[in-house]
Amino acid sequence: MTELELLIDFHVDAERQGPGSGEDTLKALSMIDINPEASLKIADVGCGLGAQTLTLAQNLNGCITAVDLFADFLTKLNDRAKKLNLENKITTLEKSMDALPFDNEEYDILWSEGAIYNIGFESGLKNWKRFLKTNGYIAVSEMTWKTKNRPKEIEEHWNNEYPEIDTASGKIKILEENGFSLVGFFFLSEKSWLDNYYSPMEKRFDAFLQKHENSDAAKAIVEGERQEIALYRKYKDYLSYGFYIAKKLPS
Ligand code: SAM
Secondary structure, eight states: OOHHHHHHHHHTTSSOSSSOOHHHHHHHHHTSOOOTTSOEEEEEETOTTOHHHHHHHHHOSEEEEEEESOHHHHHHHHHHHHHTTOTTTEEEEEOOTTSOOOOTTOEEEEEEESOGGGTOHHHHHHHHGGGEEEEEEEEEEEEEESSSSOOHHHHHHHHHHOTTOEEHHHHHHHHHHTTEEEEEEEEOOHHHHIIIIIHHHHHHHHHHHHHTTTOHHHHHHHHHHHHHHHHHHHHTTTEEEEEEEEEEOOO
8 A cells, every 4th residue: 555545544434534523614604695595506625525515515505516636535425425315415526626627707615624735725725716706705724823923843843844834814815915805714623623633533543553554654644643633732722723714806
């Protein structure tokens, strides 16, 4: 198994592939001015196993294109959608988020939880904006500093992992510079990190190591995650995912 296949295998049994919750998805959705009569077109980019895709499908009138780079995640999302009788509202698409095959102004809402970092916040906004109708909405969650100054250890770690990490005011400025107007923002709670993401992940470590016979590559994945969790627990006052909800203004 390659390192990438191992990583996919590590995440494919999880409920969600990043911090978040159904309540966060619904809170972000509540900030969007939706015409209840309209049937909406939504794209969920970097959907993973689709925790948020399912919540959106249960709470919106319309259809969702759920995009991810990895077929294994999408296969599971299709199974989950069928079990909930949501298969008519969700279409999966195996594509990279920097090469989306969408038409200009095709979508009412672009959704992306914990995934835009794969191509970078600003690059993602610039890349995806044309797919959104004028006055349509983008809703993205993104790693964000909660303070202006941070302890050196966490500052260095995240600057190295994701140099685009910034404060919410920095991210909002980027939205504004790219023709979006912020309609809502909130930070994800500790519960969305610990109860919904890291604690379930910690419970999978032993089974994962056993399945892969304690290979060095499997141990490296677990060790990397353990370090990230320890850093989060130590420095959770300084960072979280920010959820940004913004409207595309006429250009
Ligand atoms: N939105 C899901 C959630 O919150 O549970 C998944 C978040 S996970 C941190 C990031 C997702 O982005 C993964 O499912 C990964 O497969 C996907 N991804 C990574 N690079 C991608 C790319 N270039 N194009 C599309 N999806 C990508």
